[in-house]
Amino acid sequence: MQITWDSIWYNANVATMVPDTHAYGMVENGAVCVQQGIVDRVGPTHSLPEGSLARAKEIKDCSGRLVTPGLVDCHTHLIYAGNRAGEFEMRLKGASYQDIARAGGGVMSTVRATRSASEDQLFEQTLLRMNGLLDNGVTTVEIKSGYGLDTASEIKMLRVAKRLAHSTPANITVTFLGAHAVPTEYNGRADAYIDLVCEEMLPRVVEEGLADAVDAFCEGIAFSPQQVERVFVAAAEHGLETKCHAEQLSHLGGAVLAARHGAISVDHLEYLHERDVAVLADAGTVAVLLPGAFYVLRETRLPPIEAMRRHGVPMAIATDSNPGSSPVLSLTLMLNMACTLFGLTPEEALAGATREGARALRMVDETGTIERGKWADLALWNVREPSELSYQVGGNPCQAVMHRGRLR
Ligand code: NIG
Ligand code: FE
Numbered sequence: 001m002q003i004t005w006d007s008i009w010y011n012a013n014v015a016t017m018v019p020d021t022h023a024y025g026m027v028e029n030g031a032v033c034v035q036q037g038i039v040d041r042v043g044p045t046h047s048l049p050e051g052s053l054a055r056a057k058e059i060k061d062c063s064g065r066l067v068t069p070g071l072v073d074c075h076t077h078l079i080y081a082g083n084r085a086g087e088f089e090m091r092l093k094g095a096s097y098q099d100i101a102r103a104g105g106g107v108m109s110t111v112r113a114t115r116s117a118s119e120d121q122l123f124e125q126t127l128l129r130m131n132g133l134l135d136n137g138v139t140t141v142e143i144k145s146g147y148g149l150d151t152a153s154e155i156k157m158l159r160v161a162k163r164l165a166h167s168t169p170a171n172i173t174v175t176f177l178g179a180h181a182v183p184t185e186y187n188g189r190a191d192a193y194i195d196l197v198c199e200e201m202l203p204r205v206v207e208e209g210l211a212d213a214v215d216a217f218c219e220g221i222a223f224s225p226q227q228v229e230r231v232f233v234a235a236a237e238h239g240l241e242t243k244c245h246a247e248q249l250s251h252l253g254g255a256v257l258a259a260r261h262g263a264i265s266v267d268h269l270e271y272l273h274e275r276d277v278a279v280l281a282d283a284g285t286v287a288v289l290l291p292g293a294f295y296v297l298r299e300t301r302l303p304p305i306e307a308m309r310r311h312g313v314p315m316a317i318a319t320d321s322n323p324g325s326s327p328v329l330s331l332t333l334m335l336n337m338a339c340t341l342f343g344l345t346p347e348e349a350l351a352g353a354t355r356e357g358a359r360a361l362r363m364v365d366e367t368g369t370i371e372r373g374k375w376a377d378l379a380l381w382n383v384r385e386p387s388e389l390s391y392q393v394g395g396n397p398c399q400a401v402m403h404r405g406r407l408r
Helices: 085-092 097-102 107-116 119-135 151-167 190-207 225-237 254-260 274-283 291-296 305-311 331-340 346-352 355-359 387-391
Strands: 007-015 026-035 038-044 058-061 066-069 071-073 138-144 171-179 213-218 241-246 265-268 286-289 315-317 378-381 398-403
Touching (some): 007 378, 066 071, 066 387, 071 355, 085 097, 138 398, 151 171, 151 190, 171 190, 171 225, 190 225, 213 225, 225 241, 225 254, 254 265, 254 274, 274 305, 291 331, 315 331, 331 387, 346 355, 346 387
Parallel strands (some): 007 058, 007 066, 071 138, 138 171, 171 213, 213 241, 241 265, 265 286, 286 315
Antiparallel strands (some): 007 026, 026 038, 066 378
């Protein structure tokens, strides 16, 4: 029986990102055959069964260019109104991110703008940013709430996320981040706000099926480990996965706490201690590195990369796209920053924005590598070597994107 594939991308340097003996899981002069949105075959172009190209419904001659898994951006705050360019200017004049937050700016400034925006306005504004990400080769995006901070506004954000999931050619996962900051009306009553998150917001979010995971910000300007732990316990009661913004500006122990509660990922981690790393490794928790926020906040303390490498902690890379600490829409720029600022190798960086990003979303069985049986999420780049994706600073080498078998 002759096989007819829906599409074949051939004559490509295919960086499958399947961990094996070849760097980048590379198949040189390779072909990827797709059937019903799924990768059916990956191998050298010359070993395709005779007549395959003639029979396929759609073919693309990649002319020796690079094909990678569609990129995975596993940490974004893409939904918001307004911007914080004014705070950027204040920081350049010497104010710190924490000073601005304590004075009622920071996250709260975006909360005010987001509360005043209608669902449609939020949707339209976010769609522009989403398209920016996708133009750059991304096929999977995680989106957090966390700029509503009252029940109605958090639900509004999550509904926008769900609408995006239905109208965007990408895999979208949604995370409830009610515990992002203490809203002004709860000043000095953070515990009471956590009651609201756990007893009112979370049950509503679950009832409406609006989130896949729950996140919390463990930090001096946000919530204590005890408060964050209450959120994790409530999430577990509802059967939701957990994630944690931890050790970004100081060491409060949020990462170890989250790992012990079985969190899928802990994110930021500049202030993580070396002794914490073994706990992440044992728990299989993914470390999500966010070089955009490190860069924008002009942080100088580096996450303990070498210790994570030694302990085999999976490292993902994401944009953290948000209006305050990381107004970033290019995941390939984050590959560059992960290498130049954090000392990752280009292969670690690309794995971080594909396979390990998928792992941080518990989607690594579906996407993040080019393998038989996984979704046909692919990106074609106007480069030949995968290291060029990390090497280039700015610009957009992405030439074509396939999401679950469909050309974007
Ligand atoms: O991941 N760290 C906390 N949350 C965001 C920033 C949010 C903001 O400043 O609006 C972050 O960096
Ligand atoms: Fe974040």
